[in-house]
Amino acid sequence: MDLAMIPVLLAGLLALAFAGYLVLFILRQDQGSDKIKEIASAIQEGSRTFLRAEFRVLAIVAIIIAVVFAFVLDPKPWVGVAYLVGTITSALAGYLGMSIAVRANSRTATAAISSWARALSIAFSGGAVMGFCVVGLGLLGLTVIVILFDDSHVWLGYAVGASLVALFLRVGGGIFTKSADVGADIVGKLEAGIPEDDPRNPAVIADNVGDNVGDIAGMGSDLFESYVSAIAASMVLGLIIYADKGILLPLLLAAVGVVAAIVGVFFVRPPQVGGSFEEQTSKARATMNRGVYVSNILMIIGGFLLVWFYLGSAEIGVFYAVIAGLACGFLIGLSTEYFTADKGPVKGIVKSSQTGAATNVIEGLAVGMFSTVIPVVLVAVAILIAYQAAGLFGIAIAAEGMLITLGMLLAIDCYGPIADNAAGIAEMGGLGKEVRERTEALDAVGNTTAAIGKGFAISSAALASLAWLATFFAVAEEELGRDIIVSLTEPKVMVGLLIGAVLSFLFSGLAMKAVSSGAFAVVTEVRRQFKEIPGLMEGTAKADYARCVDITTRKALKDMIVPGLLVILVPLAIGFGLGLEALAGFLAGTLVTGFILAILMANSGGAWDNAKKYIEAGHMGGKGSDAHKAAVIGDTVGDPFKDTAGPSLNILIKLVGKVAVIFVPIFVLVVT
Numbered sequence: 001m002d003l004a005m006i007p008v009l010l011a012g013l014l015a016l017a018f019a020g021y022l023v024l025f026i027l028r029q030d031q032g033s034d035k036i037k038e039i040a041s042a043i044q045e046g047s048r049t050f051l052r053a054e055f056r057v058l059a060i061v062a063i064i065i066a067v068v069f070a071f072v073l074d075p076k077p078w079v080g081v082a083y084l085v086g087t088i089t090s091a092l093a094g095y096l097g098m099s100i101a102v103r104a105n106s107r108t109a110t111a112a113i114s115s116w117a118r119a120l121s122i123a124f125s126g127g128a129v130m131g132f133c134v135v136g137l138g139l140l141g142l143t144v145i146v147i148l149f150d151d152s153h154v155w156l157g158y159a160v161g162a163s164l165v166a167l168f169l170r171v172g173g174g175i176f177t178k179s180a181d182v183g184a185d186i187v188g189k190l191e192a193g194i195p196e197d198d199p200r201n202p203a204v205i206a207d208n209v210g211d212n213v214g215d216i217a218g219m220g221s222d223l224f225e226s227y228v229s230a231i232a233a234s235m236v237l238g239l240i241i242y243a244d245k246g247i248l249l250p251l252l253l254a255a256v257g258v259v260a261a262i263v264g265v266f267f268v269r270p271p272q273v274g275g276s277f278e279e280q281t282s283k284a285r286a287t288m289n290r291g292v293y294v295s296n297i298l299m300i301i302g303g304f305l306l307v308w309f310y311l312g313s314a315e316i317g318v319f320y321a322v323i324a325g326l327a328c329g330f331l332i333g334l335s336t337e338y339f340t341a342d343k344g345p346v347k348g349i350v351k352s353s354q355t356g357a358a359t360n361v362i363e364g365l366a367v368g369m370f371s372t373v374i375p376v377v378l379v380a381v382a383i384l385i386a387y388q389a390a391g392l393f394g395i396a397i398a399a400e401g402m403l404i405t406l407g408m409l410l411a412i413d414c415y416g417p418i419a420d421n422a423a424g425i426a427e428m429g430g431l432g433k434e435v436r437e438r439t440e441a442l443d444a445v446g447n448t449t450a451a452i453g454k455g456f457a458i459s460s461a462a463l464a465s466l467a468w469l470a471t472f473f474a475v476a477e478e479e480l481g482r483d484i485i486v487s488l489t490e491p492k493v494m495v496g497l498l499i500g501a502v503l504s505f506l507f508s509g510l511a512m513k514a515v516s517s518g519a520f521a522v523v524t525e526v527r528r529q530f531k532e533i534p535g536l537m538e539g540t541a542k543a544d545y546a547r548c549v550d551i552t553t554r555k556a557l558k559d560m561i562v563p564g565l566l567v568i569l570v571p572l573a574i575g576f577g578l579g580l581e582a583l584a585g586f587l588a589g590t591l592v593t594g595f596i597l598a599i600l601m602a603n604s605g606g607a608w609d610n611a612k613k614y615i616e617a618g619h620m621g622g623k624g625s626d627a628h629k630a631a632v633i634g635d636t637v638g639d640p641f642k643d644t645a646g647p648s649l650n651i652l653i654k655l656v657g658k659v660a661v662i663f664v665p666i667f668v669l670v671v672t
Helices: 005-027 034-072 078-111 116-148 152-192 204-242 244-265 277-310 317-340 344-355 357-371 373-402 406-428 433-480 491-532 545-559 561-578 580-616 626-662 664-671
Strands: none
Touching: 005 078, 005 116, 005 244, 034 078, 034 152, 034 204, 034 406, 034 545, 078 116, 078 152, 078 204, 078 406, 078 433, 116 152, 116 204, 116 244, 116 277, 116 406, 116 433, 152 204, 152 491, 152 545, 152 561, 152 626, 204 244, 204 373, 204 406, 204 433, 204 545, 204 626, 244 277, 244 373, 244 406, 277 317, 277 406, 277 433, 317 344, 317 357, 317 373, 317 433, 317 580, 344 357, 344 580, 344 626, 357 373, 357 580, 357 626, 373 433, 373 580, 406 433, 433 580, 433 626, 433 664, 491 545, 491 561, 491 580, 491 626, 545 561, 561 580, 561 626, 561 664, 580 626, 580 664, 626 664
16 A cells, blocks of 8 residues: 555544534534424434435445446456445445434524524534535445556446445435425415414424435435545546556545535534624525635645645646636636525525516526636636646546545535524524524525535536546547547537537436426325314424325335436447547536536526525515515525436436446447
């Protein structure tokens, strides 16, 4: 084992140890009254029920694919083993992070009784557990695979294993969470006229469960995949250029990122604040941004020193590629915040809500369309800088640079669902108006951080998928022993481009339809319970929460099958049917449309959500006004945009590239 592996292993262990420290901090906090404990327990049990059901299906699929990899990719049977390791570590990260999140939510709500700052600290710490479980397990697993196997195909197998979990948790979790959310809103807020998190609503627990399985476990698995993918692609391309140092540099950069993120967490110290809703949300955003700034500054210093002393001053262009990715991610966060926080675009949606739901939806779609421009330009600039600085390896390193402080970034993102759950628990637990206002302020910030996280995840997926496209060319040319020439005048290439472009829309349509179908089932069940359970609407009887959780679980697992098969089977069909050049066109088409469509959906949904929250804070007539009713409809339309179809496209644009790379030897053998 190269001695340079030791600090990488230590960094992975440090990340897990820090996650353990945060777990102890969270578990020491007050769980609240017996009623709060009962509500929290129902959310925990629902989350476990969904994950158990999903992991049972996942285990069967993972074993089948591992066997295919082990025997079809002969003589590389260890690819199947690495694939299983990637699946297990990603699933474990998602399970651990979600398990703590569902314990942090009730503690956050209880802390808000006496301290807004304490509540923020607990919610942020819960998100940080997910962040450092992801980077710790991802880095440790990949490093162990590299130590044991001197074969780049085996490393890539580990990354593909992470993709399967992301596919299940992101797509399946997204369908679950929005089926429950939309169903609860339609019957609860629009038909029955009861508050969003009213305990009389039978779907309210399923809605809160969905926040955890979709926005925490799903987002964690999504970024676990991106993180591992970017490092693995950098290693494969680095091996070609820098030999062993090219393998180790991406791992060492990730180790520096772990340390930088941990230090940044200690700078997230919320002040004791009172004041208006806007003042509380502003202070919360500034508090978490401080941690991001510190992490990024430390990463810039550490990255420079590492490249300078490890590769030498002549290769400083690699550092510029890291900075290109880091700056791109940071600026995309600012862009997403502008389009989804309570600024001009969101206030435009609020204003349009005065004339009804139609103008609210039109304005929200326009905001989403406008919001695609800046991320696309930023990613394009990052690509050009990275390529100019260090070639194709630079593009892969830029993708890693965007994710290099993932522990901090994922902490901020996963804070959002915990704050959302805390607000719901405060409502269901009857903790009073002041506590509800504090948790609503935390939740409003969480909506923005979640939107920023989605924009960041989508953009990092675009860079990561481009890195995999570069890896595809490198591996294919190595297998063929010649260059691959992809010409737009070649009909097969154009066919590949068109199929890749339309796949994003087909995939999104299936995801949206799945939410519609799931929401219909939830609406039917909630209406039945309101009708058949005496005293439910009066608050003297208890709703059957477990029934709604069971319905949404079964619908999510069923409806994710076709989108999941498309992601795997279509690139195989293109590769075997049309050849490597057409497959390259297919990957490019999927990347371009998937990236832009995902940004549009995520930002439209985030803007609609915060427009509703802005009105609920007392603007334009507040809750119950005509503007609020229009905003609720816009938010309901935006739910599957931002939490199902949009984020699920991350998996699509990354996984098709991985499937293509893994099967290159078979394509070469069969087609050429």
